[in-house]
Amino acid sequence: MLQDEELLSMFLEYDRAIQNYTRFDDWYLWVQMHKGTVSMPVFQSLEAFWPGLQSLLGNLDSAVRTFQNYYSVWRQFGGLPEFYSIPQGYTVEREGYPLRPGVTPQTQGRKTHTHDSGHNGAVLVLTLPLRHEVAALRR
Numbered sequence: 001m002l003q004d005e006e007l008l009s010m011f012l013e014y015d016r017a018i019q020n021y022t023r024f025d026d027w028y029l030w031v032q033m034h035k036g037t038v039s040m041p042v043f044q045s046l047e048a049f050w051p052g053l054q055s056l057l058g059n060l061d062s063a064v065r066t067f068q069n070y071y072s073v074w075r076q077f078g079g080l081p082e083f084y085s086i087p088q089g090y091t092v093e094r095e096g097y098p099l100r101p102g103v104t105p106q107t108q109g110r111k112t113h114t115h116d117s118g119h120n121g122a123v124l125v126l127t128l129p130l131r132h133e134v135a136a137l138r139r
Contacts, residue, residue: 021036054066
């Protein structure tokens with residue numbers, strides 16, 4: 001946490017609440033702020049950074065399990081949908097931006113911190129679309 005013990009302490013307190021109230025079977029659901037009850041059982045593509053952050057904190061087992069959930073969605077749809085209904089196993093129609101590269105950096109980050117080569121193919125598959133988009137933007 002930027003070498004700042006106070007920031008790390010604050011984040012660890014938030015992480016305890018996240019683990020206690022939003023985590024269900026290694027998915028992180030939307031919950032009601034005051035009651036902690038599930039308000040929407042969805043995964044959104046913006047959450048794809050989470051396993052990488054878990055790895056940085058040393059929560060490697062949890063990071064791998066969460067990554068497996070997110071990667072299963074990627075395999076099902078050939079990319080991460082903006083919103084995915086966990087109980088129903090299909091996408092939720094909402095306005096959004098489909099080119100979210102969040103899984104790519106966290107996959108590489110997890111691999112770097114764990115030295116886990118089990119998802120080399122995932123890193124390649126996940127980075128190819130991003131590489132093509134960056135190349136197209138440079139033209």
